[in-house]
Amino acid sequence: MDVPADVIESCKRGEPQGFEELIRLTHKDVYSLALRLTGNPDDAAEVSQETYMKLLRVIRSFRGDSKFSTWLYRVTSNVAISMLRKRSRHDRNVSLDAESWGDLPAPETADPELRVEGRLLKDRLDTALMGLPEGYRAVVVMKDIYGLSLAEAGKQLGITEGAAKVRLFRARQRLKEVLYEDEPAGHGRQRRKKEADDGLS
Amino acid sequence: MDCREVREYLPAYVDEAGGPRAQSIEMHLSTCPECRTELGHFREMKDALATLPARMIEPPAWLLGTLTETVVQKAARREAIRNTAEKLADPKVIVTGSLVAAGVAGALLIRGRRRRRRTVTRRFREALAEA
Numbered sequence: 050m051d052v053p054a055d056v057i058e059s060c061k062r063g064e065p066q067g068f069e070e071l072i073r074l075t076h077k078d079v080y081s082l083a084l085r086l087t088g089n090p091d092d093a094a095e096v097s098q099e100t101y102m103k104l105l106r107v108i109r110s111f112r113g114d115s116k117f118s119t120w121l122y123r124v125t126s127n128v129a130i131s132m133l134r135k136r137s138r139h140d141r142n143v144s145l146d147a148e149s150w151g152d153l154p155a156p157e158t159a160d161p162e163l164r165v166e167g168r169l170l171k172d173r174l175d176t177a178l179m180g181l182p183e184g185y186r187a188v189v190v191m192k193d194i195y196g197l198s199l200a201e202a203g204k205q206l207g208i209t210e211g212a213a214k215v216r217l218f219r220a221r222q223r224l225k226e227v228l229y230e231d232e233p234a235g236h237g238r239q240r241r242k243k244e245a246d247d248g249l250s
Numbered sequence: 251m252d253c254r255e256v257r258e259y260l261p262a263y264v265d266e267a268g269g270p271r272a273q274s275i276e277m278h279l280s281t282c283p284e285c286r287t288e289l290g291h292f293r294e295m296k297d298a299l300a301t302l303p304a305r306m307i308e309p310p311a312w313l314l315g316t317l318t319e320t321v322v323q324k325a326a327r328r329e330a331i332r333n334t335a336e337k338l339a340d341p342k343v344i345v346t347g348s349l350v351a352a353g354v355a356g357a358l359l360i361r362g363r364r365r366r367r368r369t370v371t372r373r374f375r376e377a378l379a380e381a
Binding site: 050063064065066067068069072073076077078080081082084085090093094097098101102104105170171174175189193194195196214217218219221222224225228229 | 261262264288291292294295296298299300301302303305306307308309310313314316317318320321322323324325326328329332
């Protein structure tokens with residue numbers, strides 16, 4: 050994401066054309082982060098709109114201490130987590146508060162798309178992320194993907210930095226299981242290659 | 251440390267190669283190719299995750315238009331309000347406004363006095379006529 054300084058300054062002055070340009074330059078990044086956090090396209094669109102409405106109010110507080118992209122990711126994740134938090138009060142399927150390992154569902158093994166050898170790992174990551182519960186996915190998305198600190202992620206989720214760290218490690222473990230299967234290293238790949246060869250022959 | 255213990259720490263070790271258990275983990279890794287492969291998986295996954303921001307998910311086609319319309323309209327309203335407030339805060343506008351207000355107030359005062367005077371005169375004449 051590359052936002053020229055003059056666009057940021059124009060937005061700080063509250064000029065509509067500044068916001069128009071800012072939205073044009075950043076809406077895909079904002080939507081992608083929102084979708085990775087919420088897991089739902091409608092929610093991601095709502096979060097995107099809320100994020101820019103919030104920017105109207107708070108962009109003057111951007112002092113340039115951090116990169117604008119990091120600051121925008123922070124605002125977006127803040128809006129998304131607030132929405133998930135409100136929703137979790139009404140919907141049992143949405144939970145940001147799951148703490149125990151037992152709350153994590155078993156890895157999704159039914160989706161053969163995740164297991165096809167030869168596809169790039171990056172192509173499968175977004176799908177694998179969606180299999181994580183919101184509270185775990187949020188930490189991975191904020192820390193490992195968008196580079197926010199664990200303290201920041203914990204603050205946004207209303208948990209301690211230590212609790213955020215625990216969630217991160219558990220989520221990484223679960224992602225690794227989904228992406229590589231939890232088999233003795235090397236054996237799974239060899240077996241899948243053999244199966245693929247058998248299937249071709 | 252055995253494989254089970256080492257693998258439990260690998261999700262953290264991938265960040266903190268110099269952590270408190272690093273020596274024991276490294277000792278195990280030097281002799282265990284399976285755990286080295288596991289660590290490789292975590293590293294590969296972590297590197298791949300860090301590339302995701304550049305891999306944007308295409309939003310629905312209507313989103314850009316909706317965002318622009320809603321947000322830019324709101325920004326325009328805020329700008330109009332701010333401009334009006336700034337104009338009202340201009341010393342020239344304040345002085346002119348004060349003079350106009352004083353003029354209007356003066357005119358109303360004079361008009362009221364004249365009206366009262368006419369009413370008194372009319373009543374005096376009516377009283378005289380009755381007498």
